[in-house]
Each structure stands twice: as C-alpha cells, then as structure tokens.
Amino acid sequence: MSVPPAVVDLIFAALILFMTYVVSSEGAWGAALMFFNVVFAGMIAFNFYEPLAQLIDSTGIGWGFSDTLSMMLIFCVSLLLLRMITETIAPAQVRFPAAVFHVTRLIFALGTVLVTFSIILLSFHAAPIHKQMFGYITYDRRPPFGLGLDHHWLGFFQHTTGDIFARYGVGARDPYRSYGKTAGNQLVPVQIFDPRGRWLLDRQEARPYGEGAILREEAGTAAAAPGAGAAGGPPGRPPGAPN
Secondary structure, three states: OOOOOHHHHHHHHHHHHHHHHHOOOOOOHHHHHHHHHHHHHHHHHHHHHHHHHHHHOOOOOOOOOHHOOOOOOOOOHHHHHHHHHHHHHHOOOOOOOOOHHHHHHHHHHHHHHHHHHHHHHHHHHHOEEEEOOOEEEOOOOOOOOOHHHHHHHHHHHHHHHHHHHHOOOOOOOOOOOOOOOEEEEEEEOEEOOOOOOOOOHHHHOOOOOOOOOOOHHHHHHHHOOOHHHHOOOOOOOOOOOOO
C-alpha cells in the first residue's frame, strides 16, 4: 500500500518546521553561523564525494551505497569542523534589537534546514533504492509541495562551479554556453558540475529497484510518435481528420 504524495509532503513539511524551531533556538547569530556552515559543508561534500565513492568502489566492496556514504560522510565531517571553528572564533552571542533578533533567527534557521533537507534528499537519490523514492519522488518531481529543494541545490552548486568558483581551462565546454568566459572568439572550457543537468535523471536510471528505464521509455515514446498516424491519421493531423 503506497502512501499518498500529499501525506509524504506533509511529513516533510512537519520535519522542516520542527527542525527550524530547533535551529532557531541558537539565536540570530548562532542560526546565521549554522546556515553558512551548512552551505559550505554541502559545497565541500558535492565537490569531493565522487572521488571518495570511486575510492570505496575500488576496494571491491560493491554494496552500492558508496555515493550516499561518501556524500553524507563528507558533509557531516565538514559541518562538524566548520561548527567547531565558528564556535572557537565567535563563542559569544551578538545582541540585536528584539524584532531583528526574532526575524533573523527564523530566516536563517529555515534556510539552514532547507539546505540540509535538500542534501539529505539528494543522498537518497544517489542510493540504490526504488526508482520512486518514498513511493512517488522521481527526477521530475519537486518535493515538497513543488518547492523542488533538491533541484534548487543542484542548480546553486552548478552555478558556483561554473561562475563563482570556476576552474577555467579544464573540463569540457558548457554545451548551453551559460558558463565560461570568452577569449577572442573561443569559449574557454570550465569544469562545471552536471553540465547537461542530468544528475537526478541519471541517478534514477541507476537505481536498481522498480520497473522501467527512463531513457529507453522516453526514446520509445519519441519513436512511437510518427507511427501514431496509422491509427489516428497522418502525423500532424488530429485523429479522425479528413485526409
């Protein structure tokens, strides 16, 4: 018996609100530091999880969780170290007016939880589980309630690798020419994360449980489209229209 998508989204929303309340207890200054700690820990995790996963796979374990393990291990260790550093550098709270204090702590607490939730959700995408996570989440869904937290994090990280922390002269040229600088008439290659925006689709395709291969299904749908004219009229005409 599958759980309705609305129920799953409600559970996600309840967890987000609860964790926002927990993080907001850090105060305005603590929540702000935690937000930046989580963002940078997530960036570090997505920069280095693939090499670590390849190293784990090279040991011959072959149990399938190397991507998820690497992502969460690097994220947690990085977050712990960044938390220790910020606590050492700024051990005391900064005083704010009451209105600024409450608004700031809630905004940064919510941001912290949303980023953390998106990274955890992406770690599930990389795990060898069912193609429909939690009974309904696929690459084209945007949980919860259409917010698409996983999509937003991938877009943000792609932007950082293609623009803010770009490494020019390595990697491949951006096929959509959104990133990379121009030298003369040539576009300089830039090492960009997920240049074709296929991370979620490829991860769903790689998950071993569940029926159907996305890429083959889409190709089959496209190939079947011209043949639809045999039953409903020539291509480009509505079914039943006169020839």
